Amino acid sequence: MGFETRGQARMTVLPDIFGRWFESRGWHIHPHQQEMADRAGAPALLMIAPTGGGKTLAGFLPTLADLADGTHAGLHTLYISPLKALAADIRRNLRTPIDEMGLPIRVEDRTGDTSATAKRRQRADPPHILLTTPESLALLLSYEDAPRMFAGLKRVVVDEIHALAESKRGDQLMLGLARLQTLCPDLRRVGLSATVEDPAGIAGYLARHPDPCEILYADPGPAPDIAMLTTEERPPWSGGGAGYAIAAVLDQVRQHRTTLIFHNTRAQAEIFFHNLWLANDDSLPIGIHHGSLSRDQRERVEAAMVAGDLRAIVCTGSLDLGIDWGDVDLVIQIGAPKNVKRLVQRIGRANHRYNAPSKALLVPANRFEVVECVAALQAVRENDLDGEPRGPGPRDVLCQQILITACSGPFSADALYDEVCTAGAYAGLRRSEFDDCLDFVATGGYALRSYDRWQRLLQRPDGRWQLRDPRAAQRIRMNIGTIQDTDTLKVRLKTRYGGKPLGEVEEGFAATLTPGDTFLIGGQVVRYEGLREMTVEVTRRADKPPKIATFMGTKFATSTQLSSRILRMFRQPSWPDLPGHTAEWLALQRERSKLPEANRILVESFPHDGREHTCVYGFAGRNAMQTLGLLLTQRMEAEGLSPMGFVSTDYAVLIWGIDPVRDPAPLFDPVSLRAAFEDWMGGNAVMKRSFRATATIAGLLERNSMGQRKSGRQATFSSDILYETLLKYDPGHLMLQITREEALRGLVDFGRIEEMLARTAGRIDHLVLSRVTPLAAPLFLEAGRVAVQGDASERLLASEVSRIMETAGLQA
């Protein structure tokens, strides 16, 4: 659709110079770009567009038009993106129209990488367009001079808002926008989003509550060309590596210009990349990219990609966002996609510059994932996207916002409460909840009121709140942000000259290494030599089969919607859509036992190998099923059934033990399950980790003290001690309330156990069978078995003591 063919009335918004510039480049303005310019006066606008598609230019056109006459002084538009790299990329991209049209516009970015001098200057003399991240914005808002710096700000553009809205970074950003809106009442907001299941939800998240927010849709382009990869070899019964598909994947890479090969975890990406290279007889240039590789290494791969030097990149979610690579003509998803929305966004990474369909292939890693992939394909065709509804804005982020506000100067609690409630996620915040957060920030909020003298915030005679010690602002600023440092250690090649950084591994994994052990990182097998000043030193001498490094990072659980779609498929009389081997498997399950149903819990009990086994088909996603396994075995232990261990997947948990389960119903009693959950919270490592994140965000712990911990100084102590102390003496404390709320989601995901209990309402089908059932069989091959024992560490230590003492001819 030509630029010139648009109606004259609409054209008045953009100065003529823009029309000439578009013409000179032989470009047409896209309808959604024009619409954006037409509606530039709206208080909030959300644009949904696939990757690329000129959506960033659409976001900036009204700004460029406004600034074209050179009359605006100071900051005009703030652009916020989740990635530093994206801010830098946009700055380069904006240079072209600005330079070619000769517009008098200053554009700068400001991220953690910007020099201190440049940052100081930006505060005194801000550019017209500032490109930044949510964390840098929060920091700017903490300065006393924020009102001066943001005076005159007209627009804020939030890029990749769909990604931000899924994390606390987005919540912090929206609280920041609420603050900005107080400083600049006629500020207009624009959000740019990829395809999402609930555009209205994102719109409500973006707009000032209760302002309306119009949603613009860019042409989504042709429907994607998406299929399951067919291979000679059948997918295996279990596991997640998809090693069987290596040859077929290489074949696809050969047939395409550039292929992105997405994996769900970093560890799987490493293994797949390693195996791909072992089979890569033509030495096709293939790279690897994930969040645990060193920045240097990632940038090299990105540069090679942009230069067109790579035929494929094995990657993870680290490439879900970011730089627009036009030459990708195939996306391969290894392993079931777990979540349809993310699959659609990943598929969008291919071919978006050419109005051709995106091409994607799904590679199930095991037999069950064949079912999941077919269900996901149906969902994509029906455009039935999934997503977990967002809960209310997290209160730890609010605590940090109160601290940030206090840094910028005295504030009134009433005014701040009203301001916070204009952020969509916090619109339903009760005043009492706000007051709890304020009390926590000011006094610690403990049942034992002991900080009278050292309160963090004091109420002034005029009723406003201020920092007790203004010098504290410096420390608070150093801890702004919601991104969690995980306990990782850098990995470095050991050379005479210091050595090249390769990436990082989890501290817990590093602690299990002994010199001589080998592991995979960045696709190479390296040998552990030792730990030196908290850096893992490695060499390239690889003489043993590698261990698999563990990386932090999310383990995606199959979404609720995809799980129920699978359960719906199970109701079909036959499965013509499934490959024969998988259809036969399901038919056999129906014949020998039964297929799980959405509104009932199927429990199978059967003996195998001298042990009693119980398989529970809960379809609640892997994190919730893991939690369910822990809770059920705990309840079985209490009932004297002596469970010995369990293993879980996205759809089931298999428990083995000495005695058979005769009546599973009491095990699923919601009241006792919740009580077991409360008990279990105390000693649980995931809960402790989540407490630490919450306490750090809320300002109870300092993130920068982590550095001291890593340097091994004895002055700092573990946050686990604080967690245990609070549980013991102040179990109702705000930090524990928030930690419990977090446990309903994420790695503990107790919320989905609740959802499972609600949908099945005590309807339990218990089948006692004489042998392993077809659907349970793959669970016997799953990795990640969890042994049930009273106190694992105590027993392991005791066994280690006797082993060592026996070796030495002693008795412990």
Added chain:
Amino acid sequence: MNSLQVILHGAKLAPLPSGSVWWPDQRLLCVSDLHLGKSDRIARRNGSLLPPYEVRDTLQRLEADILATQARTVICLGDSFDDTAAARSLPEETRLWIARLQAGRDWIWIEGNHDPGPVELGGRHLKEMSVGPLVFRHIADPGAAGEVSGHYHPKAQVSVKGRAISRPCFLVGEVRMILPAFGTYTGGLRWSAPELQRLMAPKAQAILLGQTLHPLPMPIERSLQAQGSPAPS
């Protein structure tokens, strides 16, 4: 009581799973690095308001050990208070609690680097103290023999069957013993730290705290193992 016994310069000592050490022949209980008032000091110094329950928790555990052993002498081996201001600002009920614990026993506050001066609480204040063949002081003196000290908060790190376990520990060598920190809000220094390696060379045992005590050989760097040392007694 745990039956584990270590002999240091002829003295028969029993480390307890709580992190204190009991000397039955002297009816003497020794704890190190209580760091009472740590949350107070952190609030005063950098604004973080940590859960203010560590004094209560530490004293409860100390009280349990005193009651279980019926100790006649209690030695607090330095850094009993996170700083002197924290000692001064202890609430009245805590002072009374400490006075109750002190009643009827000899109570010695050894000076530490965090609490160098005397505090306004009962008991004696000493720089160091000799009892029979042993000397009790806060920071180990490299030339000493038969010495019980604290200060370093030693912590062991072991990896067993793929699980990394980190625990506070006693370090027991031929001439000295270093106690773990007893205070609830305390961290640890890894046993691989050069200071601990030098002090404990050529050979030492680590006794890890837990529900029961777990003795393990302390790994000592080879270069330090080779150094001359007094013959084992």
